[in-house]
Amino acid sequence: xxxxxxxxxxxxxxxxxxxxxxxxxxxxxxxxxxxxxxxxxxxxxxxxxxxxxxxxxxxxxxxxxxxxxxxxxxxxxxxxxxxxxxxxxxxxxxxxxxxxxxxxxxxxxxxxxxxxxxxxxxxxxxxxxxxxxxxxxxxxxxxxxxxxxxxxxxxxxxxxxxxxxxxxxxxxxxxxxxxxxxxxxxxxxxxxxxxxxxxxxxxxxxxxxxxxxxxxxxxxxxxxxxxxxxxxxxxxxxxxxxxxxxxxxxxxxxxxxxxxxxxxxxxxxxxxxxxxxxxxxxxxxxxxxxxxxxxxxxxxxxxx
Ligand code: ADP
Ligand code: MG
Numbered sequence: 305x306x307x308x309x310x311x312x313x314x315x316x317x318x319x320x321x322x323x324x325x326x327x328x329x330x331x332x333x334x335x336x337x338x339x340x341x342x343x344x345x346x347x348x349x350x351x352x353x354x355x356x357x358x359x360x361x362x363x364x365x366x367x368x369x370x371x372x373x374x375x376x377x378x379x380x381x382x383x384x385x386x387x388x389x390x391x392x393x394x395x396x397x398x399x400x401x402x403x404x405x406x407x408x409x410x411x412x413x414x415x416x417x418x419x420x421x422x423x424x425x426x427x428x429x430x431x432x433x434x435x436x437x438x439x440x441x442x443x444x445x446x447x448x449x450x451x452x453x454x455x456x457x458x459x460x461x462x463x464x465x466x467x468x469x470x471x472x473x474x475x476x477x478x479x480x481x482x483x484x485x486x487x488x489x490x491x492x493x494x495x496x497x498x499x500x501x502x503x504x505x506x507x508x509x510x511x512x513x514x515x516x517x518x519x520x521x522x523x524x525x526x527x528x529x530x531x532x533x534x535x536x537x538x539x540x541x542x543x544x545x546x547x548x549x550x551x552x553x554x555x556x557x558x559x560x561x562x563x564x565x566x567x568x569x570x571x572x573x574x575x576x577x578x579x580x581x582x583x584x585x586x587x588x589x590x591x592x593x594x595x596x597x598x599x600x601x602x603x604x605x606x607x608x
Contacts, residue, residue, distance in 0.1 A: 306370040309455050309486055310355060314364035317350050317510075324350040326510040327364065332488060339497030339518065340490040341596070342507035349491035351507070352386055352459055356511055380408075383448030383456035389440045393433035397424055397443055400432055401450060410451040418446040422476060449485075456480060457491045467528060476498055494596055506596065517541045522608070524590055525562035528571065531584035541578050544573075557584055580584030 310332040317325040325347040332338060340348050353359030357375050368378030391400040397419065405412045419425040422442040427435070435443065438480050441461060448456055458477070462470040477500050481487050491497055497504055498518060506514040506521075514521065528548075532538035535556070542551055542558060547566040552559045568587045575582055 305334075305506075306321040308332070308370050309334055310366065310368055311370070311487075312351075312355070312364070312366045315351070315354060315361055315366055316363045317347070317354060317359060318362045321407070323388060324510050325354070328512055330505055330512065330515060331395075332486065334454070334486050335484065336503050337477070337487045337501045338489065338495050339496065339501035339504040339508060340488060341492070341497045341504050343492055345509075347510035348492075348507060349386065349433045350386070350510075352488075352490060354385055354456055356382075356386065380451070381454045382457060383451065383453035383455070383457075385441075385444045385448050385461065386451075386457065386459045386549075389444035389447075391432040391440070391443065391447075394431055396429050396431055397435075397446075398428040400443065401447055404447045407452055410578070412450075414425070414450050414452065418449045421449070421479065422446045423472070430470055431504070435536060436469070438465050438472060441465065441473060442476065443471070445473075445480075453485065455488060457488045457490075460492070462491075462496060463495070521596070525566065526587055526589045527559055528562040528594055529557050529584065529586045529588065530569075530575075530582065531557045532575075533581040533583060537578075538575075538580055541575065541580060547571075597606070 311330050313328050314327045314329055315325060316323065316327055328347075328351060342348055342353065350359055354361050355368075357379065368375055375380075392403070395403070398415065401415045401419070402412055405415065416425065419428055422423055422445055422512055424439060424442055424446065429440070430439070432443070445458075445461070447454075461477070462473050465473065474496065477487060477489065481500075487501075489497070489501060501518050503516065504514065504518050505512060530538065530542070538558065539551070542560050547562055547564045549561045549563040568585070572582070572585060597602060
């Protein structure tokens with residue numbers, strides 16, 4: 305059983321002069337939940353389209369299962385939802401899934417479990433046309449799971465849903481991941497990726513800017529906001545303090561990042577020792593959003 309499910313090597317897609325996906329390399333390993341995170345137009349859907357054989361790459365390559373399977377063979381072991389769910393409106397949930405099993409040439413034994421998993425078993429005999437968008441999306445997830453895929457690919461699965469629907473889908477993704485299915489989730493929503501994924505690939509203009517655990521993207525030593533009566537005295541203290549880095553002044557308040565573990569107590573004690581009269585002092589954590597912005601704004605291509 306190969307540990308690597310999918311590998312991309314400098315995968316590139318150009319539409320005329322526009323490079324939608326630019327030299328993208330990455331590796332998907334079994335058991336993880338990957339977030340493909342980037343603003344609209346960053347190349348997420350194009351990337352998914354290429355590995356699912358619906359978009360032709362311009363250059364570069366990808367391989368499934370360490371090259372032991374052709375893409376055609378591999379896709380039988382993958383479940384993907386890349387478009388709005390489309391089923392026969394006049395057929396019931398159960399009838400639709402039975403048809404999907406015929407098309408996928410897999411057994412129908414799984415249908416009951418999957419309908420229960422997505423919380424639609426009670427509605428198995430309702431026509432698809434009577435379903436809410438959230439229910440349709442959940443049925444699509446059940447359909448993607450009927451062949452017990454190794455990897456579930458979801459492209460913006462919560463788009464257009466109400467908060468309740470969004471919550472249900474996110475909970476469902478976590479349940480599916482807990483059962484051991486590897487997931488690749490494309491999303492433009494930072495908090496979605498933060499809530500659901502173990503690993504993240506950040507894309508912007510088709511270029512990969514970050515790849516790694518979500519935790520590493522969110523874990524920082526934080527920063528302090530400090531103001532003193534005597535600004536000069538405070539500045540020279542901060543400049544020479546070893547656990548502190550870059551200092552920015554805003555409205556008379558110094559914002560200074562910690563470069564290693566540093567508690568508020570430790571720093572305020574040292575300020576006291578230096579006899580600096582403090583008029584403002586707080587410790588803050590940057591949000592994932594500001595981390596994300598600083599990654600996509602200041603870094604050049606992340607090395608692979
Ligand atoms: P995302 O899914 O991250 O929103 P897409 O992969 O859909 O991004 O699109 C990436 C870029 O490629 C966008 O600039 C988009 O306009 C362009 N693009 C996507 N599909 C086509 C197409 N069939 N023809 C021309 N340009 C396209
Ligand atoms: Mg898209």
